[in-house]
Amino acid sequence: MAVLVGVGMLVAARPPVDVLGSFGSLLQTFLPWSGVGVLVLLALAALRRSAVTAVAVLVPAVVWCSLFGGMLVDKRGAGAAGGDLTVVSHNVHDGNPDPAGTARSLTASGAQVIALEELSPRTAPAYERALAESHPYHSVQGTVGLWSTYPLRDVRPLAIMPWTRALRATADTPKGPLAVYTAHLASVRVSLAKGFNTARRNEAAVALAAAVRAEPLDRVVVVGDFNGTTDDSALAPVTAGLRSAQEEAGAGFGFSWPASFPVTRIDQILVKGVTAVSAWTLPRTASDHLPVAATLRW
Template sequence: MNQALSPARRRPHPAKGITALIFGILYASFLLLHDLLPTRMGIALIVESLLPWTGIFLALVLLMTLIRFSWLSVIGLVIPALVWTGMFGPALLPNQSAGDADLKVATHNVGARMPQPTAAAQNLVDQDPDIVTIQELESLSGKIIHKELDSAFTHARVVDTIGVWSKWPMSEPEEVDLGLQWPRAFATTISTDHGDIRFYAVHMPSVRPGHESMRNAALRRLSTVVKTDSADHVIVAGDFNTASTDGNLSTLVPQLEDSREQARGGFGFTWPARFPVTRLDHVLYRGFDASFDEVLERGSSDHRAVLAGLDLK
């Protein structure tokens, strides 16, 4: 007569953990192929802007593994974990700063309705940057910040709603045509103690899901201008309205390096200021190495300021 196997003698079902395996492989494939996401309705914009946060799915796979533990579920966890770590792990490594940088560059979108503009300006000045670029100067708060920075820096250049302040002399601003009806970028040559530096101050068009074509076109125009610039030392800084993980930023990144990516120390999210979930503000460059990249404490703007330390190569 057949007898049922005791629990201790039961063999594991061959399909145990298959759900975790399938889910893990699908998530890993999504990470590797995210640049194929459709742009309709802003799907790619939203997903790529929040891409590091999709690591929460690893926790879901881990939970599946703990509930239905098997070699299949372990593989389903390891594969996406390796892919996520390969993509985002380097950014989480600690910063290896070796001391003071040759120059410090700050960028901040001060917003249209900043309730404490004087404090925001002083917060930047207290960091002792060599070069500062500000976006959204058209508001009353922006005008107050403009005045405060004028008193702290010897040299300034302002075009419409964006400005650059420097400890060193600057050439007359040259507007960069981004295909818009109003100026949103300009270039100037800064005569630093380390030689001439070509500095681009930028504020890309705002973007909403499904309406990113204007911003993308502006990025391509800026990329063309920077590519044809023969200067050995170039800095492009400001509010790009483009996340570090947004594929559209790749039009600039192959030519330039990113201070946060090189300096490491975390993702460096800057927006929204109260609880940042993505990085829209960048310091990009060539001819330098980044020794540090800091996101300043939340002020009263909807963006947090970025301070980067750069060393000439």
């Protein structure tokens, strides 16, 4: 069983997509929790008082540590004081009953750039009013929006889906221009007929990746609700060439969903051309996601 668990982790980390299909995405989404299997095997070894079994458990333990051990190290730097810009991304939920309170919670982070996903015709004006004084530069495109203390230009929607759920903008910061992409990839559908269906999400990821590859600026940050983790190889088109701020400068896994008991990180802050010096999750708001934040330096 120990060997099977260890081999299973390795296969799940890089599954043959043509064989496992979208089920591979499901495995990779929750792969960090495979460590629970190691603990169960270790408990069974102790129950049996078997030294041989305990040694065998080292196989999956070493595999898990090789995959995720680095996430257990606190890599946070000096925080906002050690960076040039702080960015926050939050899926605020289209049914959020307290947009003003959510906005206050996000501005308390001190972020200069705030990206929001899952805006609705009802809530978007409420965020515009609540953030107008602290973040006077903003743009709402479809269901996503970007607010900034620095001027925004070259703002345009991105056609990653039939309806607008992504935008691109240039933030003119004191250190120079920064390309900011905000995206909300399609939701994953689970049904008895089709199982774990990620096709529409994966297509949106490919379209977003094409836009990011064509970006002329050297400094880029891509944020949003990806409905998938950076471990999900199906999202490699958009995650390749970018670095996760959480993996580079966070503490722990930074799980962001569901907010009531986070078990996975589907909300991302990815960077290129800048360095993440700190990354963290913010306190819970009235949404079903936790906000994610990162301080960047260049």
